[in-house]
Amino acid sequence: MKRTSLFLVAGVGLLALGACQNTTKAPFDPGVCYAVEPGKDGAEPTFNVVARDQPQIEFCAARLEEMRLRFLGFGGNRREMIGSYxxxxxxxxxxxxxxxKSLExxxxxxxxxxxxxxxAIPGAIQQEVEGPGAAPAPQ
Structure with a gap:
């Protein structure tokens, strides 16, 4: 009985480790911004270079937003976009x-x-609503 439960625990542990490794990882090329096209029917996603020499992830997000708006301007209907940096x-x-850290x-x-x-940065939106230099609300 002990041997059976030991194998059961080991099997569950291996399944848990296998599930953790099923996440899609983004490439780690310094300064490269990618647009990600999710794979269809379980296929691996495609990573297409959008811009190089981007100093921060926020710059990459701006490049992706520009691309999304450009596609909408051309008559596209895709409102969501995935990228990586x-x-x-x-x-x-x-x-x-x-x-x-992963797609999933x-x-x-x-x-x-x-x-x-x-x-905008989420905190800046609230500050804009309350006005610059506004005192914090009493608690």
């Missing part, structure tokens, strides 16, 4: 820009959309 994924959608994992909100569609 130095091992991180960039997700652009109607809420703003998020970053993540958690995302961190980096830039939010303002009322007119521009991108």
């Amino acid at each position: 130095q091992g991180q994924f960039i997700f652009i959608d109607r809420a703003g820009v998020s970053f993540g 994992g958690a995302r961190f909100m980096a830039l939010a959309r303002t009322g007119d569609g521009r991108l």
Whole structure:
């Protein structure tokens, strides 16, 4: 009985490790910004170079947003875009820009959309609403 439970625990551990390794990783080429085209029917995604010599991930996000807006201007209907920069994924959608370590994992909100569609740091939007130098609300 002990041997069976030992094999069961080992099997579950191996399955858990295998599940963790199924995440898609972004290329880590210094300064290179990619547009990511998700693979169809479980195929690997395609990484297309958008810009080189980008100093920060925010610059890459700006290049991807420019590309998204250009495609919309040409009559495209794609409102969401995925990119990558130095091992991180960039997700652009109607809420703003998020970053993540994998396509499938958690995302961190980096830039939010303002009322007119521009991108801004989320804290700056609240400061704009309250006005510069506004005192914090009493608690």
